[in-house]
Amino acid sequence: QLKLVTIGGGSSYTPELIEGYIKRKDELPIKEIWLVDIKAGQEKLEIVGAMAKRMVKAAGLDWEIHLTLDRREALKDADFVSTQFRVGLLNARIKDERIPGSYGMLGQETNGAGGIFKAFRTVPVILDIVADMKELCPNAWLINFTNPSGMITEAIKTYGKWDKVIGLCNVPVNAMMKEPELINTTLDHLTYRFAGIDHFHWHRVFDDTGREVTMDIINAIQKGDAALPKNIFNVNFFPEQLEYMRLLPCAYHRYYYREEEMLNHSLEEFAGIGTRAQQVKKIEHELFELYKDPKLDYKPKQLSERGGAYYSDAACEAMTSIYNDKKTHMVVSTLNNGTVPDLPADHVVEVSAQIGAAGAIPFTFGPFQPAERGWLQLMKNMELCTVEAAVTGNYGLALQAFTMNPMIKSGSTAKRILDELLIAHKNFLPQF
Ligand code: NAD
Ligand code: G6P
Ligand code: MN
Numbered sequence: 001q002l003k004l005v006t007i008g009g010g011s012s013y014t015p016e017l018i019e020g021y022i023k024r025k026d027e028l029p030i031k032e033i034w035l036v037d038i039k040a041g042q043e044k045l046e047i048v049g050a051m052a053k054r055m056v057k058a059a060g061l062d063w064e065i066h067l068t069l070d071r072r073e074a075l076k077d078a079d080f081v082s083t084q085f086r087v088g089l090l091n092a093r094i095k096d097e098r099i100p101g102s103y104g105m106l107g108q109e110t111n112g113a114g115g116i117f118k119a120f121r122t123v124p125v126i127l128d129i130v131a132d133m134k135e136l137c138p139n140a141w142l143i144n145f146t147n148p149s150g151m152i153t154e155a156i157k158t159y160g161k162w163d164k165v166i167g168l169c170n171v172p173v174n175a176m177m178k179e180p181e182l183i184n185t186t187l188d189h190l191t192y193r194f195a196g197i198d199h200f201h202w203h204r205v206f207d208d209t210g211r212e213v214t215m216d217i218i219n220a221i222q223k224g225d226a227a228l229p230k231n232i233f234n235v236n237f238f239p240e241q242l243e244y245m246r247l248l249p250c251a252y253h254r255y256y257y258r259e260e261e262m263l264n265h266s267l268e269e270f271a272g273i274g275t276r277a278q279q280v281k282k283i284e285h286e287l288f289e290l291y292k293d294p295k296l297d298y299k300p301k302q303l304s305e306r307g308g309a310y311y312s313d314a315a316c317e318a319m320t321s322i323y324n325d326k327k328t329h330m331v332v333s334t335l336n337n338g339t340v341p342d343l344p345a346d347h348v349v350e351v352s353a354q355i356g357a358a359g360a361i362p363f364t365f366g367p368f369q370p371a372e373r374g375w376l377q378l379m380k381n382m383e384l385c386t387v388e389a390a391v392t393g394n395y396g397l398a399l400q401a402f403t404m405n406p407m408i409k410s411g412s413t414a415k416r417i418l419d420e421l422l423i424a425h426k427n428f429l430p431q432f
Pocket of ligand 3: 168169199
């Protein structure tokens with residue numbers, strides 16, 4: 001009988017998580033679901049928690065749903081812990097986007113200066129959670145999708161020394177949901193292989209005769225039908241570049257391959273409808289108005305306006321795959337171990353893996369060509385500097401991460417952005 005804990009339970013995505021558990025009720029012998037939040041999120045927790053209770057009741061299940069601000073009580077003897085919290089809530093994200101934006105640089109939830117600062121705020125909290133887990137539920141699995149998901153998973157492994165962790169993201173899920181129909185087939189006829197790091201991976205696809213269909217999908221995507229999460233503006237990749245690469249880039253590669261266009265678009269939005277965090281505030285408000293309806297007992301379709309749609313379902317699938325040793329294919333952040341030989345073996349990568357009782361066993365992808373190898377090594381090492389700076393609070397190292405990040409133009413403006421963000425977020429940065 002399972003005890004499942006979600007930290008950041010007040011998230012508007014929680015109904016998707018509950019839907020995912022209900023879908024798998026015959027595979028997961030759930031007894032208790034604990035939704036944990038903090039004082040600042042208490043109102044959200046109560047609204048979405050009541051909704052979760054209605055969903056479970058409507059499904060005829062007797063699962064206990066506990067809403068609490070006491071993380072330690074929740075973690076005691078947990079079997080699976082999932083994390084979906086946002087330190088500083090959306091107001092902090094607005095600053096991550098607005099401050100770099102006001103200097104003409106792109107600040108995004110997981111990219112550029114915004115992504116680095118989201119890591120700085122989140123790492124101290126996740127390491128506290130891991131410390132609690134060591135004491136209270138040493139055998140639990142940690143399923144993380146708190147962003148920046150790859151860096152947070154890296155911090156959990158490298159600094160938390162916690163190995164039973166799987167990092168998740170919905171970008172590969174989106175790709176596998178939408179691409180098969182672009183080439184008139186279904187997912188069960190295709191084999192996917194992803195490799196890289198979170199929000200910076202590429203993939204190849206093969207049909208059931210072993211023929212590679214990567215180029216067919218590339219051609220279809222160039223017609224404008226890319227499998228993009230809602231938060232990413234669609235600028236097409238240059239076809240000549242993809243034809244040369246013969247790899248499908250992930251949705252976030254736009255920020256790097258078409259940096260100029262993505263920056264211009266984000267600055268336009270910034271001056272008009274507001275940053276993505278401001279847009280999300282509106283969507284979130286609408287969602288919570290719906291969740292307040294005592295008759296609503298299913299996930300409303302408006303949740304699909306959020307960029308992270310389907311990630312909770314992936315979390316549930318990871319849990320049932322581990323619990324039932326299902327050996328499913330999932331794309332996860334996990335220890336490299338030689339899967340991507342261009343990156344260090346003892347750090348986290350995001351790759352295709354088999355998920356079962358042993359956790360994630362990644363599939364070897366092999367070496368990349370020089371361009372992808374160069375990008376990956378730069379990005380992964382930028383992540384390692386960011387995570388170490390988040391642990392130590394070393395200003396010089398933070399500046400190193402800023403200097404390496406391709407979205408941050410280095411120089412005195414970059415240093416000013418760093419200083420301004422340090423002040424703006426000082427309540428959430430005990431280490432600096
Ligand atoms: P949100 O703003 O609704 O935050 C979720 C909850 O976390 C809030 O209720 C908040 O009060 C709570 N919280 C904040 N600090 C906390 C702490 N120290 N302990 C416990 N709870 C705390 O966030 P959201 O939009 O639902 O996103 C949640 C997280 O999931 C974010 O980090 C986001 O970046 C991430 N996310 C990841 C993916 C992915 O692909 N990996 C997709 C979507 C969202
Ligand atoms: C994407 C990602 C997440 C990201 C989120 C943003 O698809 O995979 O990691 O942070 O969606 O969504 P939002 O609706 O909050 O802008
Ligand atoms: Mn993601």
